[in-house]
Amino acid sequence: MESSLSEQILKVLENNSRLTNQEIAIMLGVSEEKVHMKIADLESTHIICGYHTLIDWDKVGYEDVTAFVELRVTPQGGDGYQKLAEKIKEFPQVVTLYLMSGAYDFLVMVRGKNLKEISLFVSGKLASIEEVQSTTTHFTLTKYKELGVDFDMGRPDERMVVTP
Amino acid sequence: MKELLSQKVLQLKPSGIRKFFDVANEIPGVISLGVGEPDFATPYHIREAGIRAMQSGKTFYTANSGLYNLREEICNYTERQIGLTYNPNNEILVTVGGSEAIDIALRTIINPSDEILYIEPSFVSYLPCIVMADGIPVPIELKAENQFRLTGKQLEDVITQRSKVLILSYPNNPTGAIMEKSNLMELAEVIKKHNLLVISDEIYSELTYGKEHVSIASLPGMKDRTILINGFSKNFAMTGWRLGYVFAHKEIMEQMTKVHQYAIMCAPTVSQYAAIEAMKNGEQDAAYMRESYNQRRRYLYHELNRLGLPCFEPEGAFYMFPDIREFGMSSEEFAMDLLDQEKVAVVPGSAFGESGEGFIRISYAYSIDELKEALMRIERYLQKKREAGK
Numbered sequence: 001m002e003s004s005l006s007e008q009i010l011k012v013l014e015n016n017s018r019l020t021n022q023e024i025a026i027m028l029g030v031s032e033e034k035v036h037m038k039i040a041d042l043e044s045t046h047i048i049c050g051y052h053t054l055i056d057w058d059k060v061g062y063e064d065v066t067a068f069v070e071l072r073v074t075p076q077g078g079d080g081y082q083k084l085a086e087k088i089k090e091f092p093q094v095v096t097l098y099l100m101s102g103a104y105d106f107l108v109m110v111r112g113k114n115l116k117e118i119s120l121f122v123s124g125k126l127a128s129i130e131e132v133q134s135t136t137t138h139f140t141l142t143k144y145k146e147l148g149v150d151f152d153m154g155r156p157d158e159r160m161v162v163t164p
Numbered sequence: 165m166k167e168l169l170s171q172k173v174l175q176l177k178p179s180g181i182r183k184f185f186d187v188a189n190e191i192p193g194v195i196s197l198g199v200g201e202p203d204f205a206t207p208y209h210i211r212e213a214g215i216r217a218m219q220s221g222k223t224f225y226t227a228n229s230g231l232y233n234l235r236e237e238i239c240n241y242t243e244r245q246i247g248l249t250y251n252p253n254n255e256i257l258v259t260v261g262g263s264e265a266i267d268i269a270l271r272t273i274i275n276p277s278d279e280i281l282y283i284e285p286s287f288v289s290y291l292p293c294i295v296m297a298d299g300i301p302v303p304i305e306l307k308a309e310n311q312f313r314l315t316g317k318q319l320e321d322v323i324t325q326r327s328k329v330l331i332l333s334y335p336n337n338p339t340g341a342i343m344e345k346s347n348l349m350e351l352a353e354v355i356k357k358h359n360l361l362v363i364s365d366e367i368y369s370e371l372t373y374g375k376e377h378v379s380i381a382s383l384p385g386m387k388d389r390t391i392l393i394n395g396f397s398k399n400f401a402m403t404g405w406r407l408g409y410v411f412a413h414k415e416i417m418e419q420m421t422k423v424h425q426y427a428i429m430c431a432p433t434v435s436q437y438a439a440i441e442a443m444k445n446g447e448q449d450a451a452y453m454r455e456s457y458n459q460r461r462r463y464l465y466h467e468l469n470r471l472g473l474p475c476f477e478p479e480g481a482f483y484m485f486p487d488i489r490e491f492g493m494s495s496e497e498f499a500m501d502l503l504d505q506e507k508v509a510v511v512p513g514s515a516f517g518e519s520g521e522g523f524i525r526i527s528y529a530y531s532i533d534e535l536k537e538a539l540m541r542i543e544r545y546l547q548k549k550r551e552a553g554k
Contacts, residue, residue, distance in 0.1 A: 012459070016532065026466045027459035027532070155205075161509055162185040162198035164288045164337075 005030060009038055010047070017051040056151045058143065064111060066095075066143075067118050069126060070136040071106040081105070084131055093121050104136070115139065176292050180515030184499065188509040195538045198509040200337060202401040202482070203529045207449040210400065210442045217437035224433060228425045230258025230409070231436045237443035238409055242394075245369070246379045248387065254414040257421055258431045258439075262367045262395040262408040266331075267293050268427070269363050269391045269410060272420040273329055274299040281322055282331035283314050285338055285485070285513060285520035287365070290331050300326070305519040308476050308487065312341035316350035323354070329361040332380060335368035338516045338525035339485045340478020345378045352383045362390045367408070368481040370399035370450045373458045375479055381411070388413045391420075396435075398481075399450055400442045405435040457482050460528040460535060467539045468526075471546055482529045485513065489522040491549055499524055505548070506541035 003011075008028050012019065021039065025032040042048040057064050073084060081099055088108060089097050096109035108126065112118040118137070127135050143151050166174060188194055205211075229235065235252040243249050250256055259265040270293050274280065280299040282290045283306055294301045302322055306312045319330065330351075334343045343351075355362060362380055369377045381390035395408025412420060442449075461478065468475045468486050475486035488498050495512035502508050511527075513520030528535060 008455075019532070023463065023532070027463050029462050157196075157203070159196075159199045159201055159203070160185065161188045161194060161196045162181055162511060163200045164179065164181050164515075 005034070006038055006042060006047075009035060010042065013039075013048070013051075054147060054149055056143065058151075063114070065114055065118055066140045067110045067112075067122075068138045068140070069108040069110055069122055070104040070138075071108060071126060071132055072104045072134045073106065073129075073131045074133055076131070080131075084129070087129065088126070091121070091125060093118075093125075172296060176295060179288050180496070181288060181511060184496075184509075184511065184515070187500070188503055191503065191507055194503065194507045194509055195534065195541065196509040197526045197528070197530060197535075197538050198511045199527050199529060200483075201403040201529065202398060202453065203531065204401040204453055206400065206402050206405070206438075207442075207446065209445060210402070210438050210449075213441035214405070214434050214438035217434045222433055222437055226258075226430045226433050226436060228430055229256065229421055230431055231433075231440070234258060234436050234440050234443070235409075237440050241443045242411070246377070246382050248379065248382050248392075248411075250411045251414070255411055255417055257410050257412075257417060257424055258436060259395075259408045259410055259424065260428055260431050261397060261406045262365060262393050263289055264424070264428060265393040265395070265408050265410040266290065266363070266365060267296075268420050268423040269393070269412070270294055270297045270299065270329075271423050272416065273361060273391075275328075277326065278328040279324060279326040280329055280331065281319070281327060281360075283333065283336075284518070285312075285336075285516035285523070286331075286333050287337050288515060290333075291517070299328070302327070303517055303519065306339070306341070308474075308485075308523075311476055312336060312339040312485070313343055313347050314351060315347075316354045319351055319354050323358050323360075327358060327360060329363055330355060331363045331365065333365040333367075335366075335372055335377070335480025337368065337481050338483050338511070338513065338520065338523075339476065340481050340483045341476070342372055342375060342480040343378070343380075344375065345383075348378060348380045348383055352380065352386050355389065356385055360389070362386070363393065364390055365393045367393065367395050368398050369394060371454055371457060371482060372480040373454070373461060377480070391416060396439050396442055400439075400446050401449075401453065402435075402438070402442065405432070405438060407431055407435040407439050457528065460530070460532060463532060464526065464528045464535055464539075467535075471539070471543055473546070482527055484526045484528065485520075485523050486526065487522060488524055491553070495521055495524055502542070502545055506545045508538050508541045508545070 012024055021035045022032050025035045085097060088094060093110050093112055094108055095111050098107045100107050110118055122135055122137050126132060145151060235256050239250050239252045266289055274297040276298040278299050279302050280294045281302045281304060284303040291301050304318055304322055364380050366379055381387050381392045392411040396402040464484055465477055473486040475484055478484055491498060495514045499510055499512040511525040513523030
């Protein structure tokens with residue numbers, strides 16, 4: 001089953017967003033112009049939402065703190081969750097926001113300089129939102145893997161240098 | 165000490181790859197395009213099946229011909245892939261890689277002074293295995309201008325009264341060539357006319373780009389005279405598990421099983437359990453890897469063209485076989501010099517037989533970033549050579 005060109009471009013970019021349009025065109029066997037147009041389209045429709053770099057800040061001694069905060073909110077009707085989400089995602093401290101099934105409603109990933117800063121943000125900003133009933137904060141200790149990428153040194157090529 | 169050893173073995177040349185490996189391995193910072201195996205680790209669900217087998221104590225011998233369940237799954241898989249039906253009871257044998265299958269197939273059919281026809285350039289084991297089994301090797305030199313395919317005429321030209329078997333290996337290592345149905349039909353006529361057997365090594369069968377792999381065994385009248393070899397190494401990134409398999413007519417299989425039984429006993433048990441998982445649920449993995457290789461293939465081919473290295477566009481496996489004759493060096497000199505100057509390891513074409521002279525094998529079982537770095541170095545090297553040659 002051949003996937004569509006858009007899908008192929010997205011898969012290639014998802015793994016390596018530094019490839020040039022020309023390189024992508026060669027890899028997929030299509031014209032550079034086509035790739036350019038597809039990507040422009042994917043950007044304007046916000047299917048491609050950004051090009052970021054995955055960094056292990058721990059290794060540069062950055063004392064950043066990340067926490068996952070579970071939020072339980074009063075049951076919402078209509079577009080209640082959407083409205084609430086819009087409120088929460090405006091905070092610059094909020095890095096990631098998901099609506100969840102299960103024991104709580106929102107999972108909020110929060111980043112700050114230290115434990116105190118995050119704690120103050122959770123109690124002062126998140127917990128004080130009218131619909132929020134309770135919060136539970138989990139601080140991360142070690143990051144092993146993010147977005148499918150191993151934060152270890154990466155696996156060395158264990159193959160022998162030359163084989164038949 | 166040598167007088168105590170076998171003349172036959174003493175006269176075998178050590179593999180050209182081995183020699184090159186010994187040099188390349190000593191050089192720090194070398195970037196290699198010399199590897200004949202996938203860069204993917206075995207898909208995790210397949211590894212897990214191996215782990216489960218170990219945990220539950222599957223540590224005993226299996227039947228000589230392999231676990232029945234595995235044989236059955238391989239037969240099902242083969243039927244889905246190439247539409248051929250084999251009986252799991254007496255037409256299949258699970259081997260220690262495709263390599264063992266090549267060896268035992270040759271040992272099973274050769275009588276001294278039988279002529280064994282094989283294509284060249286090709287995988288390094290055919291010639292020595294023929295010699296060890298007392299056959300007379302008859303290489304058929306393939307041409308870049310024929311896309312390294314074998315023609316009926318070329319085959320007809322080398323056949324004598326003593327010709328016994330033709331060894332085919334498509335998709336091909338080191339050229340990346342494939343054979344299309346029409347090419348195989350042409351060969352099949354000659355093979356039937358002269359009552360030859362075929363050993364068809366199809367270890368790269370999952371890795372063709374844009375064209376479906378066709379097995380010569382699937383052509384009319386060819387199944388019974390074809391010994392069909394395949395395995396898990398390339399198609400499922402399982403090189404280290406050492407597991408392959410071979411199909412043949414039950415009368416051939418009965419004899420081949422004896423050789424396997426006395427030399428090997430059975431293929432590794434844990435690997436066999438992992439392979440069941442590969443056969444049942446591995447098709448997605450193979451498709452994913454194929455797509456990824458194809459992207460690198462297009463990239464490398466484009467770059468070799470840009471560098472002005474004449475190269476046939478490969479349609480299978482994960483190798484390219486560019487022509488380096490413009491530099492007036494032997495392929496070994498070229499590869500050694502490239503290694504020395506720019507620390508890039510490629511394999512000299514002569515390692516795959518005399519007709520590989522004048523070519524180098526470049527593997528694209530590497531990430532695009534690795535290919536980019538290596539190509540930058542190769543470009544620098546070629547520029548220097550060309551300027552010096554002016």
